[in-house]
Amino acid sequence: MKHRLLFTGKKLIRMALLLLGVSLVAFLLMSASPLDPLKTNVGQAALGSMSQEQIAKLEDYWGVNDPPVERYLGWLGDFVRGDMGTSLLYRQPVSQVIGQRLQNSLWLMAFAWVISGVLGLTLGVIAGANRGKLADKLIRGYCWLISSTPAFWLALVLLVVFSVWLGLFPIGLSVPIGADAADVTLTDRLYHAFLPALTLSITGVANIAMHTREKMADIMDRDYVLFARARGESTRSIVLRHGLRNVALPAITLQFASISEIFGGSVLVEQVFSYPGLGQAAVNAGLGSDLPLLLGITVVSAAIVFLGNLMADLLYGVVDPRIRRGAART
Amino acid sequence: MMGWNGRKNALLLLAVAALVLCVVTVAGGLLADRAMTTDFTRKNLAPCGAFLFGTDWMGRDMLARTLAGLSLSIRIGLLTAAVSAVIALAMGVASAVFGGWVDALISWCIDLVMGIPHILLIMLISLAFGKGFVGVVAGVALSHWPSLARVIRGEVLQLRGAVYVRTAEKLGVSRLTIAGRHMLPHLLPQFLTGLVLQFPHAILHEASVTFLGFGLSPEQPAIGVILSESMSYLTTGKWWLAVFPGLSLVLVVVLFAAVGEQMRKLLDPASVHR
Numbered sequence: 114m115k116h117r118l119l120f121t122g123k124k125l126i127r128m129a130l131l132l133l134g135v136s137l138v139a140f141l142l143m144s145a146s147p148l149d150p151l152k153t154n155v156g157q158a159a160l161g162s163m164s165q166e167q168i169a170k171l172e173d174y175w176g177v178n179d180p181p182v183e184r185y186l187g188w189l190g191d192f193v194r195g196d197m198g199t200s201l202l203y204r205q206p207v208s209q210v211i212g213q214r215l216q217n218s219l220w221l222m223a224f225a226w227v228i229s230g231v232l233g234l235t236l237g238v239i240a241g242a243n244r245g246k247l248a249d250k251l252i253r254g255y256c257w258l259i260s261s262t263p264a265f266w267l268a269l270v271l272l273v274v275f276s277v278w279l280g281l282f283p284i285g286l287s288v289p290i291g292a293d294a295a296d297v298t299l300t301d302r303l304y305h306a307f308l309p310a311l312t313l314s315i316t317g318v319a320n321i322a323m324h325t326r327e328k329m330a331d332i333m334d335r336d337y338v339l340f341a342r343a344r345g346e347s348t349r350s351i352v353l354r355h356g357l358r359n360v361a362l363p364a365i366t367l368q369f370a371s372i373s374e375i376f377g378g379s380v381l382v383e384q385v386f387s388y389p390g391l392g393q394a395a396v397n398a399g400l401g402s403d404l405p406l407l408l409g410i411t412v413v414s415a416a417i418v419f420l421g422n423l424m425a426d427l428l429y430g431v432v433d434p435r436i437r438r439g440a441a442r443t
Numbered sequence: 444m445m446g447w448n449g450r451k452n453a454l455l456l457l458a459v460a461a462l463v464l465c466v467v468t469v470a471g472g473l474l475a476d477r478a479m480t481t482d483f484t485r486k487n488l489a490p491c492g493a494f495l496f497g498t499d500w501m502g503r504d505m506l507a508r509t510l511a512g513l514s515l516s517i518r519i520g521l522l523t524a525a526v527s528a529v530i531a532l533a534m535g536v537a538s539a540v541f542g543g544w545v546d547a548l549i550s551w552c553i554d555l556v557m558g559i560p561h562i563l564l565i566m567l568i569s570l571a572f573g574k575g576f577v578g579v580v581a582g583v584a585l586s587h588w589p590s591l592a593r594v595i596r597g598e599v600l601q602l603r604g605a606v607y608v609r610t611a612e613k614l615g616v617s618r619l620t621i622a623g624r625h626m627l628p629h630l631l632p633q634f635l636t637g638l639v640l641q642f643p644h645a646i647l648h649e650a651s652v653t654f655l656g657f658g659l660s661p662e663q664p665a666i667g668v669i670l671s672e673s674m675s676y677l678t679t680g681k682w683w684l685a686v687f688p689g690l691s692l693v694l695v696v697v698l699f700a701a702v703g704e705q706m707r708k709l710l711d712p713a714s715v716h717r
Contacts, residue, residue, distance in 0.1 A: 130551075131551070131554055131555055131558055134551070134555045135555060135558055135559055138555065138559075138567075139559070139567055141571075142567040142568055142570065142571040143567065143570060143571065145571040146570045146571050146572075146573065147572075147573040148570065148573055148574070257697065257700065258693070258697065260643075260700075261643060261647075261693050261696035261697045261700055262693050262696075263647050263650055263651055263654075263689070263692065263693075264651070265651060265654050265670065266670060266685070266689035266692065266693070269670065269673070269674070269677065269685045269689065270685070270686060270689065272677065273677055273682045273685065273686070277677060277682070278682075373557070373558075373560045373561065374560075374561070376560040376562075376563075377560045377561045377562040377563070380560070380562045380563065380655070381562065381651055381654070381655065384654070384655060385674070395563060395566070396566075396655050396656070399566045399567075399570055399655075399657060400656055400657070402570075407567075410563070411559060411563055411567065414559070414560050414563060415558045415559050415560075418557075418558050418559075418560065419558055
């Protein structure tokens with residue numbers, strides 16, 4: 114138990130250092146940008162008609178003249194105290210913007226994460242256990258095609274088919290247009306989140322299924338499977354008793370590694386469906402040079418990804434007793 | 444007379460896919476002018492005999508625009524995949540050969556880059572380079588190396604344990620010479636397949652970032668631009684603006700993936716006859 118704690122503690126420290134690195138890299142990239150926040154947000158024409166004083170005031174607001182080191186240290190100091198600054202575009206505290214947006218996105222991402230994980234694992238196991246047969250070929254073809262399809266285009270096609278042609282689903286947003294916030298029901302939210310979540314799930318399945326198939330096919334080549342066959346076990350029981358257990362570890366890695374991908378996909382999909390989630394906020398922040406918000410989103414999403422990795426590491430121990438003892442020693 | 448076998452099959456597939464991609468690249472380059480021609484007498488035409496992909500609201504031929512966009516995408520894909528593969532090779536080899544703090548630092552960098560969601564990282568790098576062509580190339584090139592670097596690092600670590608490498612070390616051969624003479628030849632197949640398998644990712648990410656508005660500028664004939672423009676016309680039923688360009692992009696990516704897959708098979712003789 115003590116070893117487990119030590120292991121977790123080490124991981125947590127590494128995670129904190131990585132997050133620090135992420136925030137520094139993101140900050141450096143953003144402050145290296147030659148794009149002038151005034152021009153992008155106020156517009157060249159409006160700038161020309163402004164007085165020097167007004168421009169100076171705006172420059173002050175967008176933090177153009179502060180030296181980068183000072184800005185970063187100031188940001189970091191506030192961040193450690195739990196203050197992520199104020200979003201320049203939304204004029205709200207960054208933590209509030211992220212909190213709201215994350216709530217919307219979490220619906221999508223959680224749904225897509227579970228569906229793509231379960232479906233991907235199932236398809237991967239089926240394909241790997243029946244290597245070379247029809248089921249394998251079909252599943253591989255599907256994965257092949259989907260992993261070559263840009264998520265945003267798939268979203269566009271689903272939008273055209275289901276929303277424009279069939280009129281089954283709304284064209285965008287997360288709640289009905291013009292509805293009072295209090296009147297929005299859970300059904301409304303699910304109804305609006307369905308197509309984006311479907312897109313994310315469809316694209317998420319491919320990667321997980323492909324890798325699970327590789328592992329499963331590997332396992333089916335092992336001696337213990339051959340021996341089980343010689344004992345007269347059916348494929349079904351081999352898969353259930355020998356396959357699933359051995360495929361569990363890589364499956365956990367894949368499942369938690371897919372968080373990053375699902376987040377990336379959600380940025381694109383939210384843009385197509387104008388779904389007010391974290392991804393859309395990131396795009397707006399990037400296009401509008403909203404440094405505090407983009408920095409906040411980057412750090413929060415990286416933290417989610419790292420937490421996912423940490424959970425995978427911890428789950429290994431739960432699933433595999435050999436690692437439970439082994440990891441303690443290293 | 445040699446019979447038909449999996450190897451020849453792979454070679455044929457590889458040649459056909461590569462040929463199609465070359466044709467698309469060249470055709471797109473030649474059609475670049477035609478893609479920009481506007482003609483308001485023929486705007487918003489649905490796909491027909493003369494315009495297979497239809498025309499847009501400025502009367503531009505969508506087929507020409509799509510081909511020009513694909514050509515640009517392919518060229519960007521080649522450039523970025525090559526750059527990031529070279530970075531991956533350098534990082535992976537340095538990490539495994541020097542070990543110690545170099546390895547720790549590079550592993551940390553890999554974790555760092557992989558920790559930021561990919562699209563977000565490309566957005567950030569593209570912003571740092573001022574968007575546009577340079578931004579998107581830098582963004583895609585500088586964000587795709589970690590996974591290949593990890594593979595190469597693992598490979599080199601294995602090679603370091605090999606008897607002939609250890610013998611060379613004992614004989615006092617310098618690390619650089621060992622890396623160049625004994626390790627690189629082994630890494631080349633891994634590197635080449637890794638390189639080719641990066642094309643699809645690179646192209647997809649280029650299109651995605653451009654679609655979001657962080658990549659190529661709107662006047663360039665890029666697939667991402669075409670698709671993001673089409674968003675405003677989809678609800679009025681102009682489905683061809685989005686469907687065909689996207690489908691062509693999928694086709695190109697599938698072909699690139701096929702080239703990579705066949706190359707992997709050819710370089711790994713054991714798997715080709717399965």
